[in-house]
Amino acid sequence: MPHSLHLTKITDLNDRHDIYGPIHKGLRKAQCDLLARLGNVDFGDARATADLLSDMRALLVLAAAHLEHEDRHIHDALRTRGAASVDRLDHQHDDHRATFAELETLLASIEAASAEERPGLGRRLYLAFGTYVAHDLEHMHEEETVAAPQLWSLFSDAEMMAIENRIVGSLPPEKAMAFMRLMIPAINPAERAALLGGMKQQAPREAFDAVIEFAARPNLSAAEFADLARRLDLVA
Template sequence: MPIDTAPRYDIYGGIHKGLRLALAHLLLRIGSADFADLRATAELLADLRAQLALSRAHLAHEEAHIHPALESRAPGAGQRLEHQHRHHEVRFEELADLIARLEVAQPGARPAIGHALYLAFSLFVAEDFAHMHEEETVTGPLLQAHFTDADLQAIEFGIISSLTPEENIAYMRLMLPAMTPAERLALLAGMKAGAPAEAFSAVIELAARPMLAAHDFAALVRGLGLGLAA
């Protein structure tokens, strides 16, 4: 496959890297969980529920902000994606059902339900990874053919500005550790220039500082020209 060495604005790249990291980490945790440990299981299931809510909301953001733009320039191009999103909805319901069953299961039944949850989640992750791959290899180039980088950036900032402050921090905590230093710096430099100062500073203190390794955080602070202690 040819590789574009002068890449254009990638609307999917950062958030999809964040989702992949979070889903992979959860898959590992569910696979190695001791479902007899009630406290650890409750914590794991709360984290899983929170991640599934973010994954579900991400689909809604694409449907509200990206698909209408895509359809306006390339009619029909969003239909396969919408179909895949509807299929994801079925998976979200199946996972919610397994989580609820595990929460009330008798001790003897917990390992079997936990394993069923592991398998169901692995299938969702596989399907979501394939879906995101299609978005980045098929839909992304199509968007780049029909929109300028500035248009695409405006669509992405439209999504970001539709989030509550808490949602914004939750997505930034997924994305920042998953991105390359250069991608991270570009995203936050854009935010520093365009977002309200309090929102930018919340991202630095509540997402970047706690989620990045000390040397990555220090490099980011230097790159952004911030006078902060690392």
């Protein structure tokens, strides 16, 4: 998509279900935070390097899972109703997967390197991951400005929520919690209250309490958590 079209093709939500919004906000924040860490970490520090590489691997696992969810649930649904843009998005996902393999090779090379070699390899990783983030930001923009309007034209909000629920239902508990940790600090207060308010009403109490204690409370500022507690009538 030409850069000149990026702003003119943004469609308003108009109160439609935003199936891409929260997870994409989570991925944008997590990827940009990680890119900043790659830029300022001391690759000569073995412990700091190991922690960063571990966090990067964990994020790439979630990013790969997100692609699979979109392929299996959103793209397949669009195909059943004749949407035209799905093949292009599939190809972009394949490019992302190839990049993940290249990034893993770089991660392994840093782990095997000496302290003297790590800074140079770390610079390669920083630039390579920055390129991936740039491509993924553009890809997510295309999904939210091209694929989302197609979804709105072909599916009701109830149907899109059913697709979303199938994605959530396919997740093992630990991966569901990891995605919550990405999304909760990245979305705005109203979106946060809507996401967790729906969970409070529909999910088992122990599952909701776990998300509050292990995803929301540790990843929000005191002011943000107090606002959430007020909106959801929680004990802060």
